[in-house]
Amino acid sequence: MFHALPPTDEGNEMKNSPEALSWLSSFPKFEDTWLGLSYAPHMPKHMVKETREVIAIARKFNDAVAKPLALKLDRLTHEDMDYLPWDLVGEANRWGFYTMWIPKMFGGQGYNMPSMSCFSEEVASACAGIMNVIGVHYLAVAGLITSGNARLAKRILREVVAGEKSGDPCVLALATTEPGAGTDVEESDLVDKGCVTCQARRVENGYIVNGTKVFISMGHVSSWTVLYAYEDLKQPSETTIGFVVKTGTKGFSFGSHENKMGQRVCPASVLIFEDCFIPDEQVLFSAGLVKKFTKKPVKDIAQRYIDYVVSATRPGVCAFGIGVARGAFEAALHYSSSTEINGRLMINQEWVQCMLAEMHKNVILGRLAYTEANNANNHRGLYRLLQIKPVYYYLKAMPHFWFDKVIAPVLDWELTSRIMGRLYFDLPKPEDQRCCSGWASVAKFAGTDLGVKNCQMAIEIMGQKGLRQDAGVEKMLRDIKLLQIYEGTNQLNRLNAFKCLIAPEVPQAKVFDE
Amino acid sequence: MFNTDPNDLKPFADLARSFAVKELAGKVAQHDRYPFGDFYQDILEKFHHLGFLGVTLPAALGGIDGGVAALCEMLLQICEVDASPGGIIFTQTLAQEILLAAGNRNLAQSIFLKAASPKEMLVAFPAYTNPAQTDSLPLVQKKGNDYNLTGRLELLVLGSLARQAIIPARHGRGPDYSFFLISLDNPKVERSEPVFTLGLHACPAVDVTFSGTRAHLIGEENLGHRYFGKVSPEMNSAAAAMNAGILRGAFNEAFSYSQKREQGGRPIFHWSEIVMMLASISVKADVAAMCVHQSCLELERKSSGYESRISAASLHVAELACNATTDGIQVLGGYGYMKEYGQEKRYRDARMVQALLGAVPYKKLDIIQKAVHAASCDL
Numbered sequence: 001m002f003h004a005l006p007p008t009d010e011g012n013e014m015k016n017s018p019e020a021l022s023w024l025s026s027f028p029k030f031e032d033t034w035l036g037l038s039y040a041p042h043m044p045k046h047m048v049k050e051t052r053e054v055i056a057i058a059r060k061f062n063d064a065v066a067k068p069l070a071l072k073l074d075r076l077t078h079e080d081m082d083y084l085p086w087d088l089v090g091e092a093n094r095w096g097f098y099t100m101w102i103p104k105m106f107g108g109q110g111y112n113m114p115s116m117s118c119f120s121e122e123v124a125s126a127c128a129g130i131m132n133v134i135g136v137h138y139l140a141v142a143g144l145i146t147s148g149n150a151r152l153a154k155r156i157l158r159e160v161v162a163g164e165k166s167g168d169p170c171v172l173a174l175a176t177t178e179p180g181a182g183t184d185v186e187e188s189d190l191v192d193k194g195c196v197t198c199q200a201r202r203v204e205n206g207y208i209v210n211g212t213k214v215f216i217s218m219g220h221v222s223s224w225t226v227l228y229a230y231e232d233l234k235q236p237s238e239t240t241i242g243f244v245v246k247t248g249t250k251g252f253s254f255g256s257h258e259n260k261m262g263q264r265v266c267p268a269s270v271l272i273f274e275d276c277f278i279p280d281e282q283v284l285f286s287a288g289l290v291k292k293f294t295k296k297p298v299k300d301i302a303q304r305y306i307d308y309v310v311s312a313t314r315p316g317v318c319a320f321g322i323g324v325a326r327g328a329f330e331a332a333l334h335y336s337s338s339t340e341i342n343g344r345l346m347i348n349q350e351w352v353q354c355m356l357a358e359m360h361k362n363v364i365l366g367r368l369a370y371t372e373a374n375n376a377n378n379h380r381g382l383y384r385l386l387q388i389k390p391v392y393y394y395l396k397a398m399p400h401f402w403f404d405k406v407i408a409p410v411l412d413w414e415l416t417s418r419i420m421g422r423l424y425f426d427l428p429k430p431e432d433q434r435c436c437s438g439w440a441s442v443a444k445f446a447g448t449d450l451g452v453k454n455c456q457m458a459i460e461i462m463g464q465k466g467l468r469q470d471a472g473v474e475k476m477l478r479d480i481k482l483l484q485i486y487e488g489t490n491q492l493n494r495l496n497a498f499k500c501l502i503a504p505e506v507p508q509a510k511v512f513d514e
Numbered sequence: 515m516f517n518t519d520p521n522d523l524k525p526f527a528d529l530a531r532s533f534a535v536k537e538l539a540g541k542v543a544q545h546d547r548y549p550f551g552d553f554y555q556d557i558l559e560k561f562h563h564l565g566f567l568g569v570t571l572p573a574a575l576g577g578i579d580g581g582v583a584a585l586c587e588m589l590l591q592i593c594e595v596d597a598s599p600g601g602i603i604f605t606q607t608l609a610q611e612i613l614l615a616a617g618n619r620n621l622a623q624s625i626f627l628k629a630a631s632p633k634e635m636l637v638a639f640p641a642y643t644n645p646a647q648t649d650s651l652p653l654v655q656k657k658g659n660d661y662n663l664t665g666r667l668e669l670l671v672l673g674s675l676a677r678q679a680i681i682p683a684r685h686g687r688g689p690d691y692s693f694f695l696i697s698l699d700n701p702k703v704e705r706s707e708p709v710f711t712l713g714l715h716a717c718p719a720v721d722v723t724f725s726g727t728r729a730h731l732i733g734e735e736n737l738g739h740r741y742f743g744k745v746s747p748e749m750n751s752a753a754a755a756m757n758a759g760i761l762r763g764a765f766n767e768a769f770s771y772s773q774k775r776e777q778g779g780r781p782i783f784h785w786s787e788i789v790m791m792l793a794s795i796s797v798k799a800d801v802a803a804m805c806v807h808q809s810c811l812e813l814e815r816k817s818s819g820y821e822s823r824i825s826a827a828s829l830h831v832a833e834l835a836c837n838a839t840t841d842g843i844q845v846l847g848g849y850g851y852m853k854e855y856g857q858e859k860r861y862r863d864a865r866m867v868q869a870l871l872g873a874v875p876y877k878k879l880d881i882i883q884k885a886v887h888a889a890s891c892d893l
Contacts, residue, residue, distance in 0.1 A: 194777065260853070261853065463642070463647075481840070
């Protein structure tokens, strides 16, 4: 007899049976694997419309700003080593890009966060550096919002919104990396053995911070920096402390900005803190604040905090990488469509067609990777709350004055921060966090590796033309390499993917414990 | 002379190594800066004095007659420190070899034997192209015994440093082309500023426009591809040597850094993923050096199909170098991306060297075309 569904051991249908659940929970678990499928029924339909709008805006921006400026600004940064992108920041501010993905409750335009990945791909296809001038700001936004400190997040993000209205941009940066500690500061398991030196010493009404941060994107042009330091350098994982510090604060200065190979339009700054006093009201995250909403160890909460930020930002870095991969593909496509070898257009040769198809495939695969990593965040992570359909449509429907007059004061309540702290750090299941963090890492190293691959293929197809700065691809090859390094090197991301997605299935597996 | 005896090559290797360490090391980033162009005037003087601008050139023509194996050894040593001077030596040798392959010994003697300065000695050449594989070469018009060039040529390497250049040009439609010697001081030659390229910044290239520029034919008309093909095995070996040097430099810097930089409280050298990356770069560097050595042996023996085998070795070494220099940056993390360190430059230079003598896909296709041609000749 024919069965539409195979019978279970007990003779029942497999659907929803205990046996089926058992099969589905074996490695790789259904819930950790087909994320888009699980998320699709829950997605507010309006997100599609919104994402289409975002992509159209990005393409218009590319046409008007990014494409005409990309090579010009790259050359300018070589001519003038002190160049800083003030004009570009002003332009991005006029286009509303610094508030576009700030939630409406904090005064922003409230576009859905995954749409930023699509935006990133578009703009990075024209210039990864210009995209970084916009995108790094949201690394700090993520650091603010996921801290759970609603009062401080509101204060800073409202300044960003005010900066957009006044035409005086208020851009944010985030500072974690230190001269002797890059990978270490992204992992609680490593940081206690690492060489961190940025110390916050408790004084009356605040902290005195001493130390140096390096490779801080947009440091020189930011108005506020989200800064991480440690109260006890021997136990940094237990004493991580986050601040917001305003540019111009006494004791906070900038060193040089780095002489990078690519993405030169976006400065990477050295930040120097010398007896810099930061008042208590600018403490974003600390052991004291954590204890107000959870009894879990501060070390665990600090790692969750890091995971939240990178789970949100690493799919974006994947999108950057895929944008560059697409830019390289488009350059190779244009070149081979307009170049004849021995009287025959290159594009009509099979090997060229296959290479272009391979490059296009890389773009498609990378796009799927960041989409699925965002689906993890949508379904089981940071964006989940905002994308519950009633919440999503409520936030869309309510006018700005409602948030300004009614919601904004609520964000100042200590109770609100406690609730947000619990929502972010206490309630989520560890397996959800692992899923989001693991997928973000997979997307990050997949997308950026594919980006490097496409740039290499483009430069090979284009021969000597590809070597010239004025042809664009050589800049892409310089730009893309940075994406394999920041937001955790791709090696760290591989280890994190192992830790989050594979190691839980292998009881004897240990990570960072060689 | 093709001498692959290590004992005979040692003086060349020692000379190049000591020169690189003494004269190039420590100044690499400084010589890589925009605007590109006249970085290495003092180095060029020394190159000229030591005979580095005529390594394979016979002594009777003003060279040091070292042979290709010596050239490769010297390029490997120099490019380990900085690939740009290697690019200068490569281009100069390529131009000289074309002249000799075309049988213009007297012309070569008149240029090189009495050259009193690097400018007089240097001959610019479009080293990043195989002229047969580009449709955009200058056109040549013949009036009596005179030839005149019109049109544009991109990336003429050493065009801003040399007094003369060898230019490929076509007489009309079709793949055939001829080589011509022109004076770059001719007012009918317009040179751009050094082009902003991915790497090898101290080995500048310019775009050149000819407007009825008088030219001297090298060899015979329409036989450019034959001369280019004749010198390709030697120059492919030289390109492989350049990338082998870059690879060795990438490994040395990564290895050294891994012992100083700490992660999780111990040198990154003690983390097995870093060790694996170092091992991977080391394997590539060693294989590259062996490919260069084997290429030199092939050149000496010239057994059937040696040209394709050397081309394959060069392509393979270039691929190894492009991959390994990407990992070379990765070992250094953020510092690897900064110009104060050498790795980012190697990442760029390896791709420039890969493009020498033409685009990668066409080099691959050429190997099979040669095989098909050889098979049809055997029938």
